[in-house]
Amino acid sequence: MKNLFLILVLSFTMSCNGNSSTTQTVNKLSDQDFSTLDTATFAGGCFWCIEASFEQINGVTEAVSGYAGGAQSNAKYDLVSSGRTKHAETVQIYFNPEVIDYGTLLDIFFTAHDPTQLNRQGPDVGPQYRSAIFYHNQEQKDLAEEKIADLQARFSFRIVTELSPYTTFYEAEAYHQDYEKNHPFNPYIMNVSRPKIDKVKKQFSDRLKKEIRD
Numbered sequence: 001m002k003n004l005f006l007i008l009v010l011s012f013t014m015s016c017n018g019n020s021s022t023t024q025t026v027n028k029l030s031d032q033d034f035s036t037l038d039t040a041t042f043a044g045g046c047f048w049c050i051e052a053s054f055e056q057i058n059g060v061t062e063a064v065s066g067y068a069g070g071a072q073s074n075a076k077y078d079l080v081s082s083g084r085t086k087h088a089e090t091v092q093i094y095f096n097p098e099v100i101d102y103g104t105l106l107d108i109f110f111t112a113h114d115p116t117q118l119n120r121q122g123p124d125v126g127p128q129y130r131s132a133i134f135y136h137n138q139e140q141k142d143l144a145e146e147k148i149a150d151l152q153a154r155f156s157f158r159i160v161t162e163l164s165p166y167t168t169f170y171e172a173e174a175y176h177q178d179y180e181k182n183h184p185f186n187p188y189i190m191n192v193s194r195p196k197i198d199k200v201k202k203q204f205s206d207r208l209k210k211e212i213r214d
Contacts (some may be wrong), residue, residue, distance in 0.1 A: 015047030015188060016089070016124050017081065026145040028064045028177050034094045037061055040105050041068060041134035041166055042043075043088035044113030046122025048177035049193040050091040052180035053200040056212045059099030064092045065172040065179070068134050083126035090134065092169045100207065102140055106147045108207075109133075111198050115148075116157035120191055134161040140166075 044050050047065035054063040067075045070087035074080070080087045093105065113121055116133045135141040141163060148159050180189050180197065201208060 011159065015190075016048060016129075017188075027171050027174060028062060032062065034061070035092045036096075038097045038102070039136055040093040040102060040140070041090060041091065041094065041106075041136070041169060042109045043068065043090040043130060043134070044109060044198060045089070045129045045131075046124050046188075046193070047089040047091050047172065047176065048179040048189065050109070051178075052114055052193060052197050054091065054093050054105075054108065055178075055181075056197070056201060056209060057100065057206075057207050058209045059096045060093055061096060062094045062190045064094075064169075066090055066092060067170045067172060068092075068166070068168070069132065069164065072170060077176070078105040081126075083128050085128070087128055087170075088130050089128055089130050089172075090132070090169065103143055104207070105145060106133075108200055108204060109150075110147070110151055112150065112196050115151075115159045115161045115186055116155050118160045120176050122133070130162060131159045131160060132164060133165040134164050136166045148214050157170055160214075168188070 025131070042050060051063045051065045055058050067080055067087040068090040068116055070080070070085045074085045075087060080089065093130050095105065113131060117131070119125070119127045119130050121129050121131075133140075133144045135144055144161075148161060152159055179186075180193055183189055207214075
């Protein structure tokens with residue numbers, strides 16, 4: 001019974017569930033001009049993991065945690081995390097196409113999560129944690145389809161990544177932004193997020209920002 005209690009406590013701690021404080025700061029997207037940049041929108045489990053994986057990559061100007069696939073009226077963490085909305089925890093990536101291309105971003109995305117897990121990533125279970133690519137144009141859709149076809153042979157199970165046209169991205173609450181950076185010793189970050197981030201860091205060492213390499 002004691003062991004079961006410890007398992008339940010660990011399971012609760014090791015979930016993508018941050019401090020639910022309602023205190024907000026200025027949103028990441030406020031007063032920023034991304035007009036010269038391109039945009040990629042990916043969902044691959046807890047957005048803390050995906051955001052931090054891309055933040056370390058040269059050519060990525062900003063990675064923002066948020067929600068896509070559902071309506072604005074219920075794009076709130078407490079509702080999305082129930083699994084009863086159509087949203088996925090999503091990261092919007094603003095990148096310089098002269099430094100990094102969309103195909104490389106896809107490679108990073110498929111390294112940062114397991115695309116064969118349906119409606120889950122590790123300890124996080126529910127449709128809000130599904131693997132998804134929200135493509136912004138036909139070129140992105142074609143590149144994503146080609147990448148999935150090329151990668152399928154490397155996986156024992158079928159890639160279940162959902163391809164959907166981009167509609168709207170809703171920025172998540174301020175306390176979710178830069179969560180890994182602000183809470184490096186959170187048990188979930190240390191045990192679930194950090195291995196994924198480090199995997200990307202190792203595999204794409206030639207793509208890291210200078211301050212990360214140093």
